[in-house]
Amino acid sequence: MSGFSLFNNLIRSTGKINFGSKVNQILNYVPKNDTRRYLSSKVVKDSKITQVERIRNIGISAHIDSGKTTLTERLLFYSGRIEEMHEVKGKDQVGATMDSMELERQRGITIQSAATYIDWKNNNINIIDTPGHVDFTIEVERALRVLDGAVLVLCAVGGVQSQTMTVNRQMKRNNVPFIAFINKLDRLGANHNRVAGQLKQKLGQNCALVQFPMGLESKFKGIVDVIDEKAIYFDGKFGETIREEPVPEEYIPELKKKKQDLIESLSNIDEELGEMFLDEKIPTNDQIKAAIRRNVIKRTFTPIFVGSALKNKGVQKLLDGIVQYLPNPSEIENFALDESSGETQRVLINPERSDKNKFLGLAFKLEAGRYGQLTYIRVYQGHIKKDDIAYNVRTGKKHKISRLVRMHANHMEDIEDAYAGDIIALFGIDCSTGDTFVTEKDFKLSMESMFVPDPVVSLSIKPADSNMNDNFSKGINRFMKEDPTFKVIYDSDSKELIAYGMGELHLDIYATRLEREYNCKCILGKPKVAFRETLLEAFEFDYLHKKQSGGQGQFGKVIGTLEPLPQEKYQSIEFIDETTGTNVPDQFIPGIKRGFYNSLEKGVLTGNKVTGVLFRLTDGANHCTDSTDLAFQLAAEGAMKQAFSEGKWQIIEPIMFVEVTAPEEFQSVVVGNINKRNGIIINSETNMGWFNLQCEVALNDMFGYSSEIRSLTQGKGEFAMEFLKYLPARQEVVSKLIDAGSTDKNQTKKKKKN
Structure with a gap:
């Protein structure tokens, strides 16, 4: 504990850890043994596609171990982006291209989302490969925030699993259209029809197979295209040669049924096909494909593709489907917030790939690289080029764009400029996740914020060797900046640093990275659950804060009700001002709100945060000279203390x-x-x-x-x-928590006396 005495008073109000003045100078420092160093590549002088219709921004998402990274490896290979394919677990000591972190290759999982781009039939496809484990859900969340479409990968054996449901909710929240790909049809127990049924039942998707396999498990030999009515085989050592033949007789009955199911599913939601169906007209293949595209973009239909990425079957046809059915940037409505007039207004963004529009970009992911902070940017509007000046809308700071790159996993390719629809990266930009950038200072638009879930697990963390405090602080500050769901906060009661995250694996990964990348072995405490306290019954408060000690005094009175929110809103906190007249002037409302929020940090039962409450302000009183913002803030805090002591609370x-x-x-x-x-x-x-x-x-x-x-x-x-x-x-559980809280309080009192 003696080595941690220097932790006292070293926590900034921002929640960052400050172990000394050197930290600020080397926050972006990455040591020589960093396992995710970025490799420079050739300069791409003219890879720009001028037509926005030929751009696709997609994510590969799924439950853990459904084959996302293996699928991405095949997409890169068949598009000519890489010359050799490697497997996820790195048995050949190379590993998959998108798992460029050594820890990812050893564990066989994706930890950080990785970006790349490919060209397929004169279309530019930007791809983000995301993790499947729920502990890294923020990587999926911020990727989907900036993407126009996605591929939902499903295991042909596991089907719709827990993380599949999470990804589906994230896509719905971000309004992202997607197509489905049933992978691993070569595995024992594979069943594409069962998985398609789960998509309908568990996820509520209106979907239909646009392909089905010829044979399953070890007999899987190819796929049947339902729309074009062709049998497709993938020949050659790596399935690179596509052979199309008439559908074998044994699969004709299934083909007719699947095509009828497809037309019926589309007719239920598409007006054009619906009228043809009622008139008993048979739609052409082009009409079916056009209907699929219309309804995929509207998120009312999901086409299902099939294949096996590991066995090199079906991937090229999935690429065709990505281009054919997923939207380009101009087909998705993106909005920015305009606050220049004093009122927040939603403004539709112009996705045209032209330098006529003002530049607008969103920083959606940060990484500390060898050359400083790497900031991933989605360009939503306009044009940016090397040596431009960019302004951070939130902070007002200006930055010179000295280097503009496109990412291919951990390889960088320098580019001269970027247009709307591109996903790029910048160096040396000091910002936070979710910041908006413009190139004209007076252009005050900002992108809508992204959803960041609250951490649910915490544990104590400290370096095993107190001499490594500097490296420890560098690593912790870097990881907190990169990952909004990872937080380390100094607890003044326990005199310990507490790490908060999305799960045990999440925190264990960061402890391992501290040891590997910063040579700082850590001691972790036992995981703790993020318990919360909430109100059991409504409590009416009437509190007067009055203080007179010479000179101007303090006077503020608040009257209202503190109410419990329903169970579905247990994570929320709400404040409602229902005052009328002049008893509580408008300028003091922010102070009351601030006092309410300040009081929620520690509850009365166990000291955990308070959530699931509504502060309803109905009346109050003020004094013509003694009422101030601070006085009303203290009045609100006093009302909350009153509620804590007299109200009924629960954990x-x-x-x-x-x-x-x-x-x-x-x-x-x-x-x-x-x-x-x-x-x-x-x-x-x-x-x-x-x-x-x-x-x-x-x-x-x-x-x-x-x-x-x-x-x-x-x-x-x-x-x-x-x-x-x-x-x-x-x-x-409540009894144990209250007993533990009482023990901790007594120990803290003894320490203070000593």
Whole structure:
């Protein structure tokens, strides 16, 4: 603990850790053993496509281990972007192109989203490969914020899984059109029809197969194009030679049925095809394709493609589908916020690839690279070129664009300029995720903010060697800047640094990166759950703050009600001003609101944050000389203290959606273990000797489950979980928390006396 005495008073108000003046100078420093250094490549002098219709910005998203990165590797290979394909786990000591971090190659998972671009049939496709693990959900969230379309990859065996549902919600929240790709049809237990059915039932998608496989598992030999009615084979060592032939007789009945299903699904939502269907007219293939494109862009239809990325089948046809059905930047409506008039107005952005429009770009991802901070920018409007001056709309700071690059995983390719629809990267720009950039200072538009989920797990963290404090602070500050869901805050009560994240894996990855990239081994405490406190019953307050000690005094009175929000809003905090007349002047309302929010940092029961409450201000009183903004702020804080001491409060805890997959022989022991953890089973399915269990379990009861599921299923079971909602904690949990809180308070008092 002595090595951590210097942590006192070293936390800035911004939440960043300040271990000394050197930190600010070397915040972007990356040591020599950094595993994600960026490699320079040739200058791309003229790779610009002038027609916006030939641009696609897509993401590859799915549940963990559905084959996203393997699929992206094939997209790069078939488009000629790379000369050799490598596998995800890096058995050949190379690894997949998009997993450029050594840790990703060793663990066989994607940790950070990576950007690249390819050319396919004279179309430029910008691709972002995203992680599948729920702990890195922010990487998916900010990628979808700037993309125009996506490919939802589904495992032909696992089907729609927990993270698939999360990605589907993220796409819905960001209004991103997508097409589906059923992967791994060569695996034992593959069933494309079952997965298509799950898309309809579990995700509520209006979808239909536009392809289906010829054979499954080891007999998978090719695909049938439902629209063009052709059998497609992928010959050659890597499936690079496409051979089209008439559909074999054995698949004709299935082809007719699938085409009829496709036309019916489209006719239900498309006016043009609907009229033809009623008139008993058969649409042409071009009319079907046009209807698919219209409804994909409107998010009312999802075409399903099939294949096996690992076995090099179906990928080229998926590329054709990306170009054919996903929208270009001009077909998506993007809005910016204009606050120049004093009132916030939504303004439609012009996506034309021209330098006639004013430049507008959004910084959606930050990384510390070898040459300084690397800022990923989506260009929404206008034109930017090397040596331009860009202004950060939020801070007003100006930056010279000394280097403009396009990313290919960890390779950089210098470019001279970029237009609307491009995804690029800049160096040496000091900004935060979500900042908007313009090239004209008076152009005061800003892009709408992106959704950032709250962390649900915390643990104490400190360097094993106090001599490594400098490296520790560099790494922590860098990671917090790159990842908005990772936070490290100094707790004045426990005198410890507390790391907050989306899960155990999330925090473990950052601890590993601190050791590898900054030579700073860390000691981690036990994971803690982000419990919250909320009001049980409405409480009416009437509080007067009055102070007179010579000179101008302080006077502020607030009257109103503190109300609990419904369970679905347990993560929200709301403030409503219902005052009328002049008892509480308008200029003091922000002070009251500030006092309310300041009081929510620590609750009365366990000291956890307070959420799920509504502060309804109905009346008050003021004094002509003694009323100030501070006086009303203190009045609001006093009203909250009154509510804490006299109101009824409860503790709420995060509930996780848990999905377990294992062989059927272990079903009873797995179900028994979930019941032991007080879980509620929602659904259970069996397929080809395997069972899939979906349940809701409190996060506090899920620690250690990863090792337990392996021992229960002889290493054959796996699970995934994601945050679902907050619910009131069980009484035994509440008692333990309150007892632990009382013990911590007593220990803190003893330390202060000593």
